[in-house]
Amino acid sequence: MLRAGPMSAGALADAFDVSKPTMSAHFAVLVAADLIGAEKSGRTIMYRLKMSVLEEALMGFAQAFGLQVTPETPTTPAPGQTKGKS
Amino acid sequence: MIMHQPLRRAFLIAAIYLATSVVLNELRQHQFVSAGTVVRLMGMLMGLVVLVCANAIPKTLVPLARLSCDPAREQTLRRVVGWAGVLGGLGYTLAYALAPIAVAARLANSLLTPAVAVVAGIMAWCVWKRVNARRRET
Numbered sequence: 001m002l003r004a005g006p007m008s009a010g011a012l013a014d015a016f017d018v019s020k021p022t023m024s025a026h027f028a029v030l031v032a033a034d035l036i037g038a039e040k041s042g043r044t045i046m047y048r049l050k051m052s053v054l055e056e057a058l059m060g061f062a063q064a065f066g067l068q069v070t071p072e073t074p075t076t077p078a079p080g081q082t083k084g085k086s
Numbered sequence: 087m088i089m090h091q092p093l094r095r096a097f098l099i100a101a102i103y104l105a106t107s108v109v110l111n112e113l114r115q116h117q118f119v120s121a122g123t124v125v126r127l128m129g130m131l132m133g134l135v136v137l138v139c140a141n142a143i144p145k146t147l148v149p150l151a152r153l154s155c156d157p158a159r160e161q162t163l164r165r166v167v168g169w170a171g172v173l174g175g176l177g178y179t180l181a182y183a184l185a186p187i188a189v190a191a192r193l194a195n196s197l198l199t200p201a202v203a204v205v206a207g208i209m210a211w212c213v214w215k216r217v218n219a220r221r222r223e224t
Contacts, residue, residue: 005158006150037147049161052145053172056165 002036002049009045099135106131122187129182129194133175136198140171154216163212167205174201 001007001015013023027047030036037050051059110124119127144164153160177197185193 005156005161034145039147039150041150046150048147048150048157050145050147053141053143053165053168056144 002047006039006046006048008041009047012047099139103131103135125187126182126190129190130179133177133179133182133194133198135175136178137172137175140168140175140201143168143171154219155212163208167208170201170204174198177201 001012009020009023009027012027013020016023027036027038031038035049035051035055037048039046039048107128110119110127113119114121114124144161146164148160150157174197178194181194181197182190
């Protein structure tokens with residue numbers, strides 16, 4: 001999704017059927033891995049893709065050879081982590 | 087001494103170039119390596135530097151507040167420039183590593199030139215867009 005351009009945390013969270021705190025935890029992992037960049041813009045946090053060419057190529061290879069790097073469908077939320085409860 | 091990261095990297099690359107060329111020249115003078123091998127190794131080093139620098143281009147983010155164009159377009163352009171540089175650098179490195187030494191330089195340059203043309207074209211287009219935007223503002 002971030003390949004199309006920067007997106008706000010809210011817009012990203014809306015695209016998945018998981019709670020915002022769960023999404024926030026996922027974002028934190030990706031930021032720690034230096035794969036996305038977070039930037040505060042007013043009251044929203046904007047996320048941007050931060051992948052080197054090699055990382056992008058590796059992800060492309062993984063997808064081409066059937067390794068499920070990015071799931072086709074959003075993951076089912078864990079009990080107690082539904083969107084309505086956030 | 088406090089030095090900006092890009093400046094420090096540029097000095098490091100320059101130091102690696104100089105040190106490698108001095109070491110290889112010494113080795114050639116003592117006939118440990120042939121002149122052809124020296125040319126090959128220096129060519130491979132140059133290709134690898136292009137590859138490594140281009141690889142990091144999409145990962146270098148400019149703060150959104152400082153961007154004067156659409157962030158999505160800026161990201162796409164960075165990715166195109168990064169890919170062009172990496173493929174050009176890879177071609178340059180492989181040409182010097184594998185091609186016969188007589189044609190290695192010509193082949194390497196013919197592989198890197200399109201990448202340089204893509205990067206230069208994108209940079210020129212960005213400058214042209216920025217100048218046009220400033221003209222419209224004034």
